[in-house]
Amino acid sequence: MNKKVTYLYFDDLEGAANAVKDNLESDLLTVTIKRELPWNDMITYLLDNQSLFDGLILDWKLDGEDDSNANFSSEALAQQCRRLQVDKINGRGFSKSFPIILCSAQPGFKTIHERDTTSEDLFDGVFEKSDLEDQEEFLISLINAYDILSDTDKSIDDIIGLSKEKQKVIDNTLIRKINEIRNRQPHEMVQFLLKEVLNKKGALINVENLAAKLGVNINSKGWEELKNEMDHFKYKGILLNGERWWADLINEFWVNNFEGTTLKFLTAKERISFLETKYNNLKDRLDEPNLSLGAESKEFWTVCYVSNMPIAEMDGFIIDQHIHYPWQDREYVCLDVAMNETSRGELWYSLLPYEEERLKSYFENTEK
Amino acid sequence: MAKLEYRAADVFADISRLIGFLKDLKKAKVQIEGLESLETELNKESNQQDLWKLKTKLIFKNINKTDLKIPTDILKDVKEIILELKISIVERSYKKGTICDSIDQNNGLQYGVQLITYGKSLANKANYKMSWHLDKHIRSKEGNDGIGKGFIHPEYHFNMGGFALTKESDFNFGNILLIDTPRIMHPPLDIILSIDFVLKNFYGIRVKNLTDSNPYKKIISRSKNRLWRPYFISLAHFWENTRFNDLDIEEKYSYKILGEN
Numbered sequence: 001m002n003k004k005v006t007y008l009y010f011d012d013l014e015g016a017a018n019a020v021k022d023n024l025e026s027d028l029l030t031v032t033i034k035r036e037l038p039w040n041d042m043i044t045y046l047l048d049n050q051s052l053f054d055g056l057i058l059d060w061k062l063d064g065e066d067d068s069n070a071n072f073s074s075e076a077l078a079q080q081c082r083r084l085q086v087d088k089i090n091g092r093g094f095s096k097s098f099p100i101i102l103c104s105a106q107p108g109f110k111t112i113h114e115r116d117t118t119s120e121d122l123f124d125g126v127f128e129k130s131d132l133e134d135q136e137e138f139l140i141s142l143i144n145a146y147d148i149l150s151d152t153d154k155s156i157d158d159i160i161g162l163s164k165e166k167q168k169v170i171d172n173t174l175i176r177k178i179n180e181i182r183n184r185q186p187h188e189m190v191q192f193l194l195k196e197v198l199n200k201k202g203a204l205i206n207v208e209n210l211a212a213k214l215g216v217n218i219n220s221k222g223w224e225e226l227k228n229e230m231d232h233f234k235y236k237g238i239l240l241n242g243e244r245w246w247a248d249l250i251n252e253f254w255v256n257n258f259e260g261t262t263l264k265f266l267t268a269k270e271r272i273s274f275l276e277t278k279y280n281n282l283k284d285r286l287d288e289p290n291l292s293l294g295a296e297s298k299e300f301w302t303v304c305y306v307s308n309m310p311i312a313e314m315d316g317f318i319i320d321q322h323i324h325y326p327w328q329d330r331e332y333v334c335l336d337v338a339m340n341e342t343s344r345g346e347l348w349y350s351l352l353p354y355e356e357e358r359l360k361s362y363f364e365n366t367e368k
Numbered sequence: 369m370a371k372l373e374y375r376a377a378d379v380f381a382d383i384s385r386l387i388g389f390l391k392d393l394k395k396a397k398v399q400i401e402g403l404e405s406l407e408t409e410l411n412k413e414s415n416q417q418d419l420w421k422l423k424t425k426l427i428f429k430n431i432n433k434t435d436l437k438i439p440t441d442i443l444k445d446v447k448e449i450i451l452e453l454k455i456s457i458v459e460r461s462y463k464k465g466t467i468c469d470s471i472d473q474n475n476g477l478q479y480g481v482q483l484i485t486y487g488k489s490l491a492n493k494a495n496y497k498m499s500w501h502l503d504k505h506i507r508s509k510e511g512n513d514g515i516g517k518g519f520i521h522p523e524y525h526f527n528m529g530g531f532a533l534t535k536e537s538d539f540n541f542g543n544i545l546l547i548d549t550p551r552i553m554h555p556p557l558d559i560i561l562s563i564d565f566v567l568k569n570f571y572g573i574r575v576k577n578l579t580d581s582n583p584y585k586k587i588i589s590r591s592k593n594r595l596w597r598p599y600f601i602s603l604a605h606f607w608e609n610t611r612f613n614d615l616d617i618e619e620k621y622s623y624k625i626l627g628e629n
Contacts, residue, residue, distance in 0.1 A: 168412070169412070170412075171408045171411050171412065172411040172412055173408075173411050248412075255476075259476045260476055260477055260478055262423045262454075262456055264423070264425050265423075265425065265454050265456070265482075294488070294490070296486055296488060296495040296497075297452075297486075313401055313402070313425075313427055314401075314427045314450050314452060314486065318401070323404065326404055326407045326408050326411065327408060328404075329404070329405075330401070330404070354394065354397065354399050354429070354430070358429065358430075358448060361447045361448055362447050362490065
């Protein structure tokens, strides 16, 4: 069912590009390397050869070498390509939309790049070269996503892999938002799904979060079997890269099976005993997660942003992050991580101001 | 067909506005978590207009430590108090002019409002805990008294402690956290009235700007009108049974409220 896809990769450093190509290529993915050309030639080349590639990879600084032909930036080129995907200029344009990836060999490039946020939205992915080498699955899923999104008849089901019936169970604002941008450029939907849905906890959850919600220690003997039972509730839409589950479908599963109980209100021990009544083969093979330092509640619901330790929301400290949409959950760190400053500044920057105050109270002189 | 007094949409609109007000309380250092999830619940399509189901867990932070009624040498270890409010409720709309109990326990969800307070101390010290819950008496579908014969069971009753405290076998009863106890007989609380209960009992002066404001009062009074008006008219009718002739009154409700059925 999967056809082989081709990315055209422009780089002024062929050696570095070849290393990426060697690591990325597979039975499903080809990478064609090409040196940069002056602006007009570059545009003409892309338009003339559009049937030969499905996606584009651009090096961030095409003018890095002394003998470079580039008299433009990658951002400018990407902008021009986006325009030519929707409209003709001088009578010429692309017949379809395709993904554009930005990469660089420069260490720390992602953080440097993130400062220039005005151009970031042009790209479907931004990677350091060493990271790009592991993105085969993602690059292929992007082409597949563009194919589906370019189809004018696509349904919401085609995009996020949820039937009309199941869509009712999910946060309606998410469904409405997808519907609203459904017929815009594929690039816009890809940006939205990656940034606001797939890579944010909330509507979708990862495996650690799934285990926390089910109140099960991920190292339990029976975990893999229980996880497989949850297969029906997996995300099966476009751009899947790693496993995700629909949090609302898990809650619905619970209500349907254990009527009158509310998953979130139960302790790990209670959740496990309900699960054991449904899955006899899991009896005595599911363990509770351990409580993190200073934690009190065994009504586990999320995981620490840094350590992935399961925590109940009341035992965590909220990281200062913008919540863009109601289906997104806040991210928490556990007391241990919050007190130990080493991960601060790398994985997270600060807590919400009032959470910093709460944290401080744990250090205050107790004679008060 | 007689007009319905309240529909899911009316109640959801009020909850949604209240959430907006609560988010603003951050300025008064009143932090409430879980409002986003509650909004998500409201955004789901599955609720019918004449029957709606809500389950939510809210976490209230920054509760005054002066509310703690425990010995001072223990108090100094307590770093913060966190209150969890858990609500499960199924409500039915009712026709105008009807006096009845609109909280439904026959649709797979028991009614319950739980208030659990935690006194959290340093990581290596004991944590303290107390729980109250407002329940509706559980009956068989025919309305007969099923369980707990011999004890008085007002239809809606506040209880202190109970299962929430004892279900974890490692909980030390020496660690029970005592705060002023609430009244025993109490009219039903929905999400709006439960939140109002917590704000007024635990934050007092810090939320006065909000709780004194007209839009807030209107939201609260609509919930009271929906749930408390039938509750108290039923009670009044119990003694004044020649009055309220223009209303269609569910006879049994007052007996249940009084625990006489």
